[in-house]
Amino acid sequence: MKRVLILALAMCTLCTTTLWAEPTGKDLIDYRKTVMSAIGAHAGAIAAMVRNKVDYDHMRAQAAAMAETVSTINDIFPAGSGPAAGETEALAVIWTDAAGFAKAVADSQAAAESFADAADAGDPAAIGKAFGALAGTCKGCHDNYRLAN
Numbered sequence: 028m029k030r031v032l033i034l035a036l037a038m039c040t041l042c043t044t045t046l047w048a049e050p051t052g053k054d055l056i057d058y059r060k061t062v063m064s065a066i067g068a069h070a071g072a073i074a075a076m077v078r079n080k081v082d083y084d085h086m087r088a089q090a091a092a093m094a095e096t097v098s099t100i101n102d103i104f105p106a107g108s109g110p111a112a113g114e115t116e117a118l119a120v121i122w123t124d125a126a127g128f129a130k131a132v133a134d135s136q137a138a139a140e141s142f143a144d145a146a147d148a149g150d151p152a153a154i155g156k157a158f159g160a161l162a163g164t165c166k167g168c169h170d171n172y173r174l175a176n
């Protein structure tokens with residue numbers, strides 16, 4: 028009984044310090060970079076299949092994962108995660124040009140959905156075309172809202 032209580036208390040301490048703590052600007056930036064890296068990794072896996080470097084039959088899985096992950100882009104630019112909050116390539120204009128940025132997000136999400144539909148349908152030419160369109164939306168946002176590197 029005592030042990031259970033101690034365990035419960037220990038878990039509670041963990042909760043407050045690790046789960047319920049208010050995220051810092053650095054936490055938000057680190058999370059965003061991790062999500063963008065995941066999106067980049069999906070793009071890399073998809074490109075390898077589109078260019079026939081490998082012949083895995085993973086297009087649907089990668090496309091679905093890509094669309095799901097791109098659907099979270101809305102959430103990963105909260106106020107307080109800009110250049111004043113830490114080391115980030117996100118430009119301050121994201122938070123001053125909210126309408127333009129929202130459009131860049133929506134364009135990419137629509138392209139990711141179309142790409143996932145093409146992957147479901149399975150026609151290689153249509154998949155390649157839809158992937159090119161999606162990549163164009165990544166570049167479109169990066170050109171305007173990410174530090175050039």
Ligand code: HEC
Pocket residue numbers: 056059060061063064066067068070097100114115116117118128131132135161162164165166168169172173
């Ligand atoms: C609506 C804007 C937007 C869209 C759409 C977008 N990105 Fe990004 N991306 C950014 C911004 C801003 C950063 C910089 C993040 C930071 O440093 O905090 C970034 C960073 C990255 C990074 C670097 C992550 C790191 O480790 O620092 C990669 C890789 C990336 N994006 C890939 C992609 C790919 C691939 C797509 C398209 C499928 C995409 N992005 C779509 C805005 C966008």
